[in-house]
Amino acid sequence: MVTDEARTGVEKPDTVIVGGGLAGLSTGIALAESGIDTAIIESRRKANADIFGFLLWPPGTRTLRWLGVLPEALRNGAELESLAWFVVGKKHTWMNVDLAELDAGTFLGIRPSRLESILREAALAAGVRIYDSVDDWSLRREHAAWTMRLQREDGPVDLRTPLLIGADGSGSRLRSELGLTSSRWQPRGQVIVTGVGGPLPEQGSRQALSAAGSGGCVSLGEKASWLYTVAQESDVSDPGSALRDYAHLDSLDATYATAFDQVERTAVVRPWTVTVPRWSTDGAMLMGDAAHGMLPHLGLGGSLTLEDVPLLSEVVEEAVRTGDFCAPRLSAFQQRRQARTAYAQRTSNQWARVLCSTTPGARTARDLAMRRMARNMELAQRFYRELASPSGPSLGTRMRMMMP
Ligand SMILES: Cc1cc2nc3c(=O)[nH]c(=O)nc-3n(C[C@H](O)[C@H](O)[C@H](O)COP(=O)(O)OP(=O)(O)OC[C@H]3O[C@@H](n4cnc5c(N)ncnc54)[C@H](O)[C@@H]3O)c2cc1C
Structure with a gap:
């Protein structure tokens, strides 16, 4: 049978994810396993050489377990x-x-290139189509769908989809193309x-x-x-x-x-914190560092990116099922994630300010907070436990940490 795609030369996935890093690959696995036809486009030709390591907190490793790749990640880390x-x-x-x-x-230490190769293999096994080495792409919106033309060494590829997911990191090009504003701080x-x-x-x-x-x-x-x-x-x-x-x-x-x-x-x-007031527009949404890029000082950016995946998948599955890709439906993802990611961004910004500061009093404040935690292990444990839970530290715990 000649398919519509073969006749027109245009591929028509349910969703196209821009960016094949931690966010894009893990979301690709989750969506493909729910039966959603998913394509990922990635500009790199191969994995980057490792210059850092991932310390992944339980919010991240819970998602790796849910995707079925945690045992393999633990074997490699x-x-x-x-x-x-x-x-x-x-x-x-x-x-x-x-x-x-x-x-x-579970707290996991792993090389980024190892985790990427595990996720990539799982994404391909789940049926995700990955277009690597995309040198450039252009975007057009017509009749409530996007047409994306990919420029690759072996010729252009056209994709038509009702939903774009921006997982292209803190400097997200898709975010700019969609006109979603952002501000950054370092x-x-x-x-x-x-x-x-x-x-x-x-x-x-x-x-x-x-x-x-x-x-x-x-x-x-x-x-x-x-x-x-x-x-x-x-x-x-x-x-x-x-x-x-x-x-x-x-x-x-x-x-x-x-x-x-x-x-x-x-x-x-010299990383940035990126704040994005609106994560979605009609037919498109942002996730991971593209939506809430944070400083690496607490080692939480990757974990919170992975924590996005189950909630984003729920919102996308519902959108595909109902055929409604309008901004109000897609914004349900931001509504459920924003408080948690904003708290983590604020905390890592504060930690960055006091960790290495020339401002008088900043180091004293840092050392007092550490001493308070060290003297009260029950409080330290509670803080870590709550930070590792989906809701984050309660106001009571945060207040106690500031009290003398
Ligand atoms: C030094 C350092 C240490 C860190 N340590 C930790 C840690 O210990 N624990 C932790 O949880 N987090 C850590 N992080 C943060 C973590 O790396 C990020 O939060 C995480 O990688 C975000 O994943 P992402 O997929 O959203 O973005 P990225 O990992 O940036 O992936 C984006 C992908 O999109 C691709 N892309 C970009 N533009 C385009 C385009 N125009 N077209 C197609 N593809 C594109 C890129 O090539 C890339 O593959 C650290 C970060 C740094 C810099």
Whole structure:
């Protein structure tokens, strides 16, 4: 039988996802498994080389479990056992959150390229069509549907769909093409020096705070770890030595320092928080960093991106079932997600401000908050547990953390 698509040379998926990163691939799996014909377009030709690691919190790993890929991700990464905090120059742990005792769900450390390849394989197995190496695309809206022309090395491809999902990251081109406004913020003068190093002796995350900033390491499995330093740009003359300086701080014992002698690659990044007042318009919606890009300071951006997936899928399934792709229906996704993502953005902005600041009093405020948590482990555990739940920390917990 000659299909309509074959006759016209136009493919007609139910939805096209722009961006084949964490958000796009995981949403693709969820939609395809619900029987929704899904295509993903991606500009990259292959996975990026890893310059950082994912520390995924339970909101993220719950979605990976729901998609059926958590066991494979754990085989390729590390199930973290503890989150430890140090004061630089003092040889004691400030605070050590035992994650088994916390009992809030799975914390995972994994290389981004590993997670991407697991998700990509699952997406293809679920029947998602992935168009990689898209050099450029153009968009036209006619009769309540989008026509997208993809420019690829082997010739153009036309896609026609009633629904576009923008999963193209914090600098989203789709967001601009749709006329959805955004604003961005970054901590002044601050950079993150990041790299992937050798294995750590324990499966955990260790972060040290000093007068100049902060540095840390996260286990990414048997062979690798993520190493990072948050510093004032003026203090970083060479990224490699900025990471090694952290390794030789008194608080880190020698067994950890070997991870820093095996650094594959380093990079200096200046990420943004992106605030988008409206996430949808007729026939299109945004998700992940395209809707709520946040600073990596709390390691929550990827987890909240994954947390979007089940709710977004519910809204899309309903839209496909009813054939109603108007903005009011699609905005149900933002209504259900905005409070949580706005809280996480605010918290990571505040943390970025105090983590490495030249403003008088900011470091004192940071150290007082840490000391309060360290002295009251029950409060620290409650805060972490609530942050790892779908609703986020209650007002009561937040108030107690600010009280002397
Ligand atoms: C240094 C650093 C450390 C981090 N650490 C953590 C952490 O520990 N834990 C955590 O949870 N999060 C962390 N994050 C945040 C996390 O990386 C992001 O929140 C997450 O990757 C967002 O996923 P996304 O799919 O929305 O966007 P992205 O990962 O940015 O994916 C967007 C995709 O869209 C593609 N694309 C872009 N433009 C186009 C276009 N015009 N056409 C087609 N395709 C396009 C890109 O190639 C890319 O594949 C960190 C971020 C950084 C920078």
